[in-house]
Amino acid sequence: AQSVAQPEDQVNVAEGNPLTVKCTYSVSGNPYLFWYVQYPNRGLQFLLKYITGDNLVKGSYGFEAEFNKSQTSFHLKKPSALVSDSALYFCAVRDINFSGAGSYQLTFGKGTKLSVIP
Amino acid sequence: DAGVTQSPTHLIKTRGQQVTLRCSPKSGHDTVSWYQQALGQGPQFIFQYYEEEERQRGNFPDRFSGHQFPNYSSELNVNALLLGDSALYLCASSVRGWETQYFGPGTRLLVL
Numbered sequence: 001a002q003s004v005a006q007p008e009d010q011v012n013v014a015e016g017n018p019l020t021v022k023c024t025y026s027v028s029g030n031p032y033l034f035w036y037v038q039y040p041n042r043g044l045q046f047l048l049k050y051i052t053g054d055n056l057v058k059g060s061y062g063f064e065a066e067f068n069k070s071q072t073s074f075h076l077k078k079p080s081a082l083v084s085d086s087a088l089y090f091c092a093v094r095d096i097n098f099s100g101a102g103s104y105q106l107t108f109g110k111g112t113k114l115s116v117i118p
Numbered sequence: 119d120a121g122v123t124q125s126p127t128h129l130i131k132t133r134g135q136q137v138t139l140r141c142s143p144k145s146g147h148d149t150v151s152w153y154q155q156a157l158g159q160g161p162q163f164i165f166q167y168y169e170e171e172e173r174q175r176g177n178f179p180d181r182f183s184g185h186q187f188p189n190y191s192s193e194l195n196v197n198a199l200l201l202g203d204s205a206l207y208l209c210a211s212s213v214r215g216w217e218t219q220y221f222g223p224g225t226r227l228l229v230l
Binding site for chain 1: 122124149151153158159160161162163166173174176208210215216217218219220221222223224226
């Protein structure tokens with residue numbers, strides 16, 4: 001079974017400061033990891049993904065995430081937060097077994113509300 | 119290049135009724151997945167359609183069914199609606215179901 005935990009319901013950060021949104025995962029095989037952002041009354045917008053390769057992944061709007069296999073984490077980061085970054089952020093995982101097959105479904109965390117204070 | 123589109127945007131139904139939601143995938147995509155997002159929760163996987171067949175299903179009852187058409191668009195049908203079916207229903211498309219799923223704006227369903 002695959003699962004995702006986002007331990008913080010809300011993160012508050014001052015504009016211009018670095019931000020981190022935490023995510024840990026559990027899979028039986030190898031993880032495909034994703035971050036999505038959701039603005040009010042909107043669908044989910046893709047930010048970035050980790051499939052394989054470099055543990056530091058860069059995505060849209062200056063966001064990046066670091067894959068840490070030993071800690072089973074995939075934290076989202078940005079060096080300097082903007083007020084427009086305020087939104088709901090979701091981490092998601094797919095479980096890929098060692099033969100390359102696996103689950104097609106995305107399993108999401110409960111989300112973290114990011115508030116960037118001017 | 120049009121992204122994933124869904125219709126209708128909002129819907130109000132009463133308990134026991136049936137509802138059909140529609141999704142058109144992003145250009146070049148052939149796989150459609152459906153998710154239910156209850157208020158304050160992350161999306162929950164309902165099922166995925168590929169080559170007009172249900173390929174994988176989440177933990178949802180048989181009241182939830184779907185269809186995929188030859189042009190890759192898809193429908194989600196929910197029968198015998200319950201109050202607990204009130205949620206945002208999201209459609210996502212991808213290529214062969216691998217890698218990135220791109221989401222539509224969703225259909226907000228309210229069951230009274």
